[in-house]
Amino acid sequence: MCGIVGYVGKQAACGILLEGLKRLEYRGYDSAGLAIGAKDGLDVIKKVGRVENLIRAAAGVKETAHTGIAHTRWATHGRVTDINAHPHVSSDHKFALCHNGVIENYLAIKKFCENHGYTFQSETDTEALVNLIAYHYQKEPEAAGKNRFLTAVRKALLHVEGTYGIVALCADYPGEIVGARKGSPLVVGVGNGENMIASDISAFIGRTQNVIYLDDGQVVHLTAEDFDITTIADEAVDPVIAKVDWEIEQAELGHFTHYMAKEIFEQPVALENAIRGRFSDDQSTAKFGGLNIDPLQLRHVDRLLFCACGTAWHACLVAEYLIERFARIPVEVEYASEFRYRNAPLDKNTLVIVISQSGETIDTLEALREAKRKGFRTLAITNVVGSTIARETDGGIYQHAGPEIGVASTKAFTSQILLTAMMALYFGRLRDLSFTEGREMVEALRLVPGLTSQVLDQADKIKVIAKKYAQFEDFLFLGRQAMFPIALEGALKLKEISYIHAEGYPAAEMKHGPIALVSPECPSVFFAPRGEVLKKVISNIQEIRARKGPVICITSAPRDELPEDLANDIIRVPDAHEAVQPILFTIPIQLLAYYIACERNCDVDKPRNLAKSVTVE
Numbered sequence: 001m002c003g004i005v006g007y008v009g010k011q012a013a014c015g016i017l018l019e020g021l022k023r024l025e026y027r028g029y030d031s032a033g034l035a036i037g038a039k040d041g042l043d044v045i046k047k048v049g050r051v052e053n054l055i056r057a058a059a060g061v062k063e064t065a066h067t068g069i070a071h072t073r074w075a076t077h078g079r080v081t082d083i084n085a086h087p088h089v090s091s092d093h094k095f096a097l098c099h100n101g102v103i104e105n106y107l108a109i110k111k112f113c114e115n116h117g118y119t120f121q122s123e124t125d126t127e128a129l130v131n132l133i134a135y136h137y138q139k140e141p142e143a144a145g146k147n148r149f150l151t152a153v154r155k156a157l158l159h160v161e162g163t164y165g166i167v168a169l170c171a172d173y174p175g176e177i178v179g180a181r182k183g184s185p186l187v188v189g190v191g192n193g194e195n196m197i198a199s200d201i202s203a204f205i206g207r208t209q210n211v212i213y214l215d216d217g218q219v220v221h222l223t224a225e226d227f228d229i230t231t232i233a234d235e236a237v238d239p240v241i242a243k244v245d246w247e248i249e250q251a252e253l254g255h256f257t258h259y260m261a262k263e264i265f266e267q268p269v270a271l272e273n274a275i276r277g278r279f280s281d282d283q284s285t286a287k288f289g290g291l292n293i294d295p296l297q298l299r300h301v302d303r304l305l306f307c308a309c310g311t312a313w314h315a316c317l318v319a320e321y322l323i324e325r326f327a328r329i330p331v332e333v334e335y336a337s338e339f340r341y342r343n344a345p346l347d348k349n350t351l352v353i354v355i356s357q358s359g360e361t362i363d364t365l366e367a368l369r370e371a372k373r374k375g376f377r378t379l380a381i382t383n384v385v386g387s388t389i390a391r392e393t394d395g396g397i398y399q400h401a402g403p404e405i406g407v408a409s410t411k412a413f414t415s416q417i418l419l420t421a422m423m424a425l426y427f428g429r430l431r432d433l434s435f436t437e438g439r440e441m442v443e444a445l446r447l448v449p450g451l452t453s454q455v456l457d458q459a460d461k462i463k464v465i466a467k468k469y470a471q472f473e474d475f476l477f478l479g480r481q482a483m484f485p486i487a488l489e490g491a492l493k494l495k496e497i498s499y500i501h502a503e504g505y506p507a508a509e510m511k512h513g514p515i516a517l518v519s520p521e522c523p524s525v526f527f528a529p530r531g532e533v534l535k536k537v538i539s540n541i542q543e544i545r546a547r548k549g550p551v552i553c554i555t556s557a558p559r560d561e562l563p564e565d566l567a568n569d570i571i572r573v574p575d576a577h578e579a580v581q582p583i584l585f586t587i588p589i590q591l592l593a594y595y596i597a598c599e600r601n602c603d604v605d606k607p608r609n610l611a612k613s614v615t616v617e
């Protein structure tokens with residue numbers, strides 16, 4: 001949420017910062033700004049709207065500045081205005097600051113600063129912090145061997161309650177940047193004769209692949225040639241430089257118009273990456289390298305608790321069906337944001353599993369921390385290597401789906417489902433799942449990438465259906481068992497990117513209320529896989545049709561098992577193993593949502609009010 005980037009080196013900072021901001025724009029896009037440090041002081045430009053507006057406003061900015069910071073905003077404190085955009089500048093014009101997070105005691109800090117003569121222009125919490133830094137800078141005399149800029153930032157942060165990822169510039173130190181984090185991600189890009197800092201690596205991946213992930217409570221001081229990491233309390237830190245495992249091309253649009261489309265069509269590859277090297281044919285099971293828990297301990301786990309948010313929470317619901325079905329372990333699923341504040345009694349043999357594409361969602365991170373605090377063993381499924389959740393979990397599974405940039409999660413979702421299906425297989429084989437059943441599952445899961453391609457081949461057909469339904473303002477998504485979470489996901493995808501009101505329900509629940517919504521103006525999307533509940537779903541469809549509700553039916557059932565004229569439109573997906581069906585049924589609802597949003601001229605990759613990676617509570 002909000003993108004930060006800072007550059008110090010020998011190149012002109014402005015262009016590099018703007019390029020970084022373009023890559024970070026998916027994190028927030030209501031306003032953007034930059035500050036560059038020059039010998040004659042700080043230059044600051046801020047503009048409401050997309051980064052494009054800032055690029056236009058920055059034309060002609062000093063090409064001689066080699067240090068700068070920039071920000072793209074998703075508003076938390078204060079309206080969307082030029083003044084509220086970051087960077088914020090202290091009233092003595094000494095400091096510029098970009099900030100992600102929320103400073104909870106900003107009113108007290110603001111009052112303190114006002115009492116000491118500092119003035120305020122914006123409605124933000126960030127302006128309180130930048131003035132507090134300026135106050136400490138003025139107050140602290142130059143101390144031998146100490147950098148006064150760094151000391152002032154550190155002293156100010158000691159008084160902050162809340163969360164932050166910050167980068168700061170000081171007019172007196174033109175070739176230096178100070179950054180710090182508590183609860184909001186920051187990563188240092190270590191370059192050759194230049195260094196960068198950003199809220200995620202996509203900001204600088206074209207310049208360096210050597211990175212240092214900052215931990216909470218750490219402060220970094222950057223110059224072109226050097227970096228130094230300490231704690232806020234000024235203790236030395238031994239930094240670990242990691243190598244990023246993806247290339248800049250993976251984060252580019254290529255021939256696609258939107259990242260969402262690119263990521264939908266990347267699913268066969270993302271799914272192949274999820275399974276690669278993770279099956280044991282000898283033992284007919286899945287294998288994971290990073291669980292950090294031995295099979296004997298796992299046998300003693302008698303309950304799993306899954307926590308996540310949004311789409312990842314839907315993946316947890318699918319996991320509940322699959323793990324209970326194949327591994328016979330009781331599973332509970334909680335919204336991460338609820339788990340943290342609910343004092344749920346948990347059995348000591350509970351294993352807590354969080355799922356997060358970004359690995360930075362604050363609600364999920366805090367749920368993980370709460371579980372660890374209470375002494376539970378934790379696992380995480382995450383896509384972003386080196387993310388905070390990945391670093392703090394006891395053990396985990398990387399998705400290897402490649403960067404997901406579209407705000408609407410697509411390839412990350414199907415890859416999460418695939419990994420939970422593999423988890424069901426693994427846990428099942430440690431318990432009662434037979435060798436033969438295990439082998440069937442391994443064979444079925446290996447087919448997923450190819451079957452996914454077959455569904456994607458129907459994109460043109462789904463586009464035509466989308467066109468037909470694009471003007472409706474209400475939708476129902478209805479499915480039973482593992483298709484219920486897919487119904488929720490279908491409704492979420494449509495809401496997020498096309499602003500159509502949509503609800504997901506278990507198909508049979510419809511009769512207990514939602515059926516009142518059914519009319520010729522409210523289409524229903526049904527999920528009808530072949531299997532034991534097919535006949536029941538067909539009955540539910542007929543109840544809707546009897547009330548003149550238009551029906552789109554996604555099905556894997558053979559034609560002779562479906563009544564003629566069952567639905568207004570039918571999308572066929574290949575018949576597959578029960579553990580594979582949720583993935584295959586997801587693809588049509590992603591495409592449907594995407595094409596409907598395009599038909600309505602919505603900004604698919606930057607839907608209103610949203611941002612990728614929600615790092616505020």
Ligand code: M6R
Binds near residue numbers: 310312357359409410
């Ligand atoms: O990065 P995470 O998986 O933790 O993100 C969780 C949700 O914020 C995310 O899935 C959100 O719901 C997406 N916009 C869904 O498309």
